[in-house]
């Protein structure tokens with residue numbers, strides 16, 4: 001098992017390696033494996049636990065993890081979440097906060113990557129849950145073995161190990177863990193998925209089997225994504241943050257490649273976490289064929305004779321502000337002279353009127369309205385994309401997970 005984990009992490013795993021330990025069997029099992037590897041020449045470790053403050057036992061569990069780490073001479077940190085606003089989807093908010101806090105902790109502590117303990121069972125349960133949502137190739141593909149978030153790499157080194165294997169290891173080593181009471185509550189979809197998985201055993205379907213299927217699908221997906229990247233290099237280019245697509249070449253692409261290419265462009269421009277729903281995107285694609293401009297997912301689709309221009313929708317960024325030097329709308333950074341009270345916000349219709357040289361910009365008015373500008377109160381200071389610089393410069397910043405620009409330049 002240890003070789004499996006070391007192999008999954010790869011020889012280039014940074015040091016110290018972070019490990020996210022909730023106190024459950026999966027993550028305590030991962031910690032145990034990594035600790036044994038550490039004692040045998042593996043990377044130094046830093047453990048982290050997030051106390052969401054949602055269950056009375058949580059603080060006690062965090063302390064127990066801290067004690068375990070202390071006994072093994074692994075530095076441990078507990079991060080306390082107090083951000084629950086009381087509205088919305090609690091598990092989702094807790095998960096987002098957890099990853100955000102762990103990434104911020106890692107950055108501060110000089111930890112380049114954090115291992116989390118998603119197991120083969122998590123993978124299989126997720127697969128079943130996605131089946132219930134009629135997911136396609138993307139949803140059913142295996143969980144990524146690594147991803148980037150908040151400047152940190154998250155790693156899943158035990159995707160090939162089952163929960164039972166980790167529990168057997170812990171029993172053999174005499175290491176205890178906490179059972180989350182919700183893990184037995186059939187009100188949770190994941191618990192029902194676990195029960196269904198057991199029922200599938202007589203058919204020869206086990207966690208590993210579904211993991212194999214999910215990996216096969218991930219292989220197919222990787223191939224399709226490579227085709228999308230090739231197509232993007234051929235049909236698309238970037239102009240000051242807009243994506244320009246050759247319409248006749250687009251119409252010759254396989255519809256699935258075209259759909260994915262548009263989806264990638266939308267994710268890059270909008271910064272949305274999830275792509276638009278399939279039917280909505282298909283409707284826009286039919287509109288593009290017919291020559292109709294449209295808006296979708298915070299983006300505008302402008303049809304010209306030969307080109308489709310996808311730009312940011314002005315309405316989606318109205319009211320969005322950042323300080324100079326900070327990233328605005330997830331991908332723009334404006335820098336210039338120090339200036340009291342200066343903020344970055346969209347140029348908008350009002351600002352556009354105050355850009356005398358806007359005609360010299362290659363961008364149409366729709367793109368310029370949604371472009372970043374510097375304001376001091378109601379006064380427009382700079383709009384670099386609309387040819388009003390006043391000593392300011394603009395930079396397109398790389399997006400962590402949806403970098404269309406990188407897709408084209410590779």
Ligand SMILES: Nc1ncnc2c1ncn2[C@@H]1O[C@H](COP(=O)(O)OP(=O)(O)OP(=O)(O)O)[C@@H](O)[C@H]1O
Nearest residue numbers: 020021022026027048049050051095115116117118
């Ligand atoms: N409170 C916590 N503190 C530290 N690490 C945690 C905590 N909760 C979860 N983790 C880490 O994340 C891993 C996966 O946790 P969990 O199964 O709850 O899934 P998730 O991250 O919420 O995502 P998903 O629900 O999509 O599977 C755990 O094995 C552990 O490594």
